[in-house]
Amino acid sequence: MTRVVAQGTFDILHPGHVHYLQDAADMGDELHVIVARSVNVTHKEPPVVPDEQRREMVGALKPVDEAHLGHPEDIFVPIERIEPDIIALGYDQHHDDEQLEAALSARGLDCDIRRASPLEADVADRLLSTGRIIDRILDERSE
Numbered sequence: 001m002t003r004v005v006a007q008g009t010f011d012i013l014h015p016g017h018v019h020y021l022q023d024a025a026d027m028g029d030e031l032h033v034i035v036a037r038s039v040n041v042t043h044k045e046p047p048v049v050p051d052e053q054r055r056e057m058v059g060a061l062k063p064v065d066e067a068h069l070g071h072p073e074d075i076f077v078p079i080e081r082i083e084p085d086i087i088a089l090g091y092d093q094h095h096d097d098e099q100l101e102a103a104l105s106a107r108g109l110d111c112d113i114r115r116a117s118p119l120e121a122d123v124a125d126r127l128l129s130t131g132r133i134i135d136r137i138l139d140e141r142s143e
Ligand SMILES: Cc1cc2nc3c(=O)[nH]c(=O)nc-3n(C[C@H](O)[C@H](O)[C@H](O)COP(=O)(O)O)c2cc1C
Pocket: 007, 008, 009, 010, 034, 035, 036, 037, 038, 040, 041, 042, 069, 070, 071, 072, 074, 075, 076, 077, 078, 079, 087, 090, 093, 094, 095
């Protein structure tokens, strides 16, 4: 039984998220997703959708066995509980693979770090990022 963890903000869902989660699910037998708390999304605009609602939507996706809300202060607490064999980072996630592996080892956690693949837009009109969806809403719905 290989347990995989994926993680991210997942504010407004789109097919890039589904692709990432399917890719992560294909790395093992059971997929757990850690949904970042709004307070920890500091590297970009914070999410619009509340924490628990994002967790609920991610948990409803086919590749996902269980969705968890992240810890507010210590990102290694959910990892200690879930005990994954693999952590699947998204293709563009800012975490440094080696630093993350070292921090996990320092906490006595032994997991493989892998990178998922990107889903690129095949037609110009596909919206494969939450930021692009929000930009489109602002363009088309503002007076
Ligand atoms: C191994 C790992 C564990 C994480 N655990 C948590 C957590 O417990 N709580 C949380 O708020 N975010 C957690 N995160 C999410 C990061 O904070 C996160 O990558 C970022 O805020 C989400 O941004 P993104 O959607 O642009 O990747 C975790 C990330 C990684 C790589």
